[in-house]
Amino acid sequence: MINSQIKNLLLKVGKILNKSKIIVFALLVIVGIFTTTVYSGVTFAYALEYNGEVIGQIKDKEQYDEAVKIVNEMMDEVNFEDVASTPEFRMVITNEESLLTPEGVADGLVKRTSSIEKGTRITVNGKTAAYIKDVFGAEDFIKNYLDNYIADKDYVSSFVAPVECTDGYFLKSDFTSFSVFEALIKSLDVQSVKTLKEEKEIKFSTIKKRDDTLPFGSTKTYSKGINGLKYAVTKTYMVNGEEVKTEFVGDEIARQPVDEVIIVGNRGNYIKSSWIDTLDAIWPLQKVKGQNISAYWGDDRNHKGLDIASAFETEIYAVQDGIVIEAEYDDGYGYHVVIEHEGGFKTLYGHASSLCVTKGQKVMQGELIAFVGSTGMSTGNHLHFEVIRNGEKLDPYYFLGL
Incomplete structure (x- = not known):
């Protein structure tokens, strides 16, 4: 529309100038250069306003809907629409490079929604036990706690009841303090297991083969035997730092033995x-x-x-x-x-x-x-x-x- 108005204006100017074809042609060339420069690489878009702030520019309103879906997938038991403010859309002309991705929009929505925050849900035996803010690093705390549960580093510790950490966006009102989270983790039963592998030799067997061309009772080695190698595996179990049992798990064969073959003479007079x-x-x-x-x-x-x-x-x-x-x-x-x-x-x-x-x-x-x-x-x-x-x-x- 703007381009058309400019052209009409120039045409009127041309008439005033005695309808000089040369002048009109020159002006049209100038307009072409101007419009090509202004409109090359630009597009119509929407500025997304949320809670009084401009999050950024999006290609269309469907991108907002996609961003909401992303947030919902990361939320626990609460729909984002139930806690979100009403967005506003204003048409703008912008460069394509300035457009936000749905993921970028989702991040902007979460940051500007005062009732939700990124964090971690802690489940014990499949049931939600706590929510903790992301800044506290729940998974790192749990890993460090288990890694140092037993001074003997040969032990590998884990919770008796399965504990899972799930990152997402949660209601701020559901978050517990770090001290409550810490007390929860330290109240859980911990099993520690040490695996011991004892190296043992597997003796080779001797196979005797009769040879009628050799004198009876004489022997010669056809091929030498090679002992094999195995590891006898035992596991020691502790619960809450107290040893409860040690059991033999089995043998791990590292190398099979090679039989010795002896030729025995069987020729008689x-x-x-x-x-x-x-x-x-x-x-x-x-x-x-x-x-x-x-x-x-x-x-x-x-x-x-x-x-x-x-x-x-x-x-x-x-x-x-x-x-x-x-x-x-x-x-x-x-x-x-x-x-x-x-x-x-x-x-x-x-x-x-x-x-x-x-x-x-x-x-x-x-x-x-x-x-x-x-x-x-x-x-x-x-x-x-x-x-x-x-x-x-x-x-x-x-x-x-x-």
């Missing part, structure tokens, strides 16, 4: 004794129906012992007095026992389902040492029985008096 160099041995099994010799020494498989088929869990006995020098599992013999006797003799009992003796144990002739099974390289329940003398495997048939 298969001698069929022409003499009865007897062990004065007894039959190594409980006599049950259906028992029979299923494989003899030195058959087409170059068999190293005597296989006696028998029912699962048939009792296995020591054929003579001696000392157990092996009672373990390997891939070939499965669960097995080796007993050392007088005169350089050893007897081996293989493929057991389970063992009844341990390494280093003294056993008597006829003593229960294991049960028949089919562990290791086996296709059925049986006892694999061997006799070894000075590293040489002998035909067990003769030593059993068969």
Whole structure:
């Protein structure tokens, strides 16, 4: 409208000047330059007045509504409209850079509303316990209180009942004094927990593998074992500074152990004794129906012992007095026992389902040492029985008096 009035005024001036086209054209150019300079980068807006003060300029009234929504989201149980004054809007021409954001308007409204103030709501176990002004720093106070509750810094303290701090805008009439807030916090039960981790070694296991190319009884290390590492975790609990319990939580594995692998020689000089160099041995099994010799020494498989088929869990006995020098599992013999006797003799009992003796144990002739099974390289329940003398495997048939 202003631009049009200026143009009309200039046209009238032009008529007075004998309607000189040159002068009119020059004036129109001047007007164009003037209007471009004045109106470039400006916009119509509203000056927002609230409680007698100008908060700033906003693009439209919808921005005020958006600012009210922001304030309401930060208020507790009270609508801003219920405590706010009536705003006034006055149209102005301004630069776009001068316009406030809805967040800026919201901040201005709160600062100019005398009945509300920024602060923190404290809830205990889900229920509102207090409101505290923002300047007192409720969260920092609580953190510092818990951090220094126990002198031993290994303890981590927390309230037994959940305590939460929520920032927002609240009625000033709801705020408590700092001393009341402090007394509330110090009245709450506090649990302190110390976690202790004790470093422990995990011993590696030894796996024995039989090798028919090495002399019987010889050994060599295939791969070295490496101990693992674990932490035994315990927790000590205190309530209000008094210790109430200590409990074992469990083990945290930091590094798994690596098994040691030992190769054990299993090659023997298969001698069929022409003499009865007897062990004065007894039959190594409980006599049950259906028992029979299923494989003899030195058959087409170059068999190293005597296989006696028998029912699962048939009792296995020591054929003579001696000392157990092996009672373990390997891939070939499965669960097995080796007993050392007088005169350089050893007897081996293989493929057991389970063992009844341990390494280093003294056993008597006829003593229960294991049960028949089919562990290791086996296709059925049986006892694999061997006799070894000075590293040489002998035909067990003769030593059993068969």
